[in-house]
Amino acid sequence: MTELLLVLASRKENISRCIEPAIGTGTIVVIDRFIDSTIVYQGIVGELGKERVQSIMEQTGTWIEPDLTFVMDSTTEVSLGRITPLDKFEQRGIEYHNRLRKAFLDIATQPRHRVINTDKIIHAVQEEIISLVERHLNQCSSHGR
Numbered sequence: 001m002t003e004l005l006l007v008l009a010s011r012k013e014n015i016s017r018c019i020e021p022a023i024g025t026g027t028i029v030v031i032d033r034f035i036d037s038t039i040v041y042q043g044i045v046g047e048l049g050k051e052r053v054q055s056i057m058e059q060t061g062t063w064i065e066p067d068l069t070f071v072m073d074s075t076t077e078v079s080l081g082r083i084t085p086l087d088k089f090e091q092r093g094i095e096y097h098n099r100l101r102k103a104f105l106d107i108a109t110q111p112r113h114r115v116i117n118t119d120k121i122i123h124a125v126q127e128e129i130i131s132l133v134e135r136h137l138n139q140c141s142s143h144g145r
Contacts, residue, residue, distance in 0.1 A: 007042065008038070011038075019031070040107065
């Protein structure tokens with residue numbers, strides 16, 4: 001719970017100082033690890049409960065649902081081979097990372113989610129993301145948003 005509250009305190013400051021002002025001017029905001037990561041790390045894998053964590057985020061004003069969310073998916077072995085363990089999460093064993101991957105894929109069910117297979121070469125991944133963002137922006141502009 002302490003970890004969750006620390007994450008949310010930092011997020012609340014980021015929302016107030018960066019995200020809301022940018023959205024207010026119509027700027028596109030790109031964020032790495034947002035509400036889905038909190039649901040997965042603290043709620044599902046951290047066992048606080050998905051609904052409980054979402055409720056706490058709603059109560060603290062830190063539940064802002066993105067228009068588009070990319071879930072970067074790869075086999076656990078490939079993912080672990082790409083990182084240099086820097087923090088306590090990355091240093092955990094393969095079973096922990098398998099649970100993380102499963103949890104991210106399990107919650108990626110809403111229309112905003114796009115699961116990207118990152119086992120491909122980086123250029124192909126970049127092209128897929130750019131294409132999906134362009135399609136989303138075109139849909140938004142055609143609907144007057």
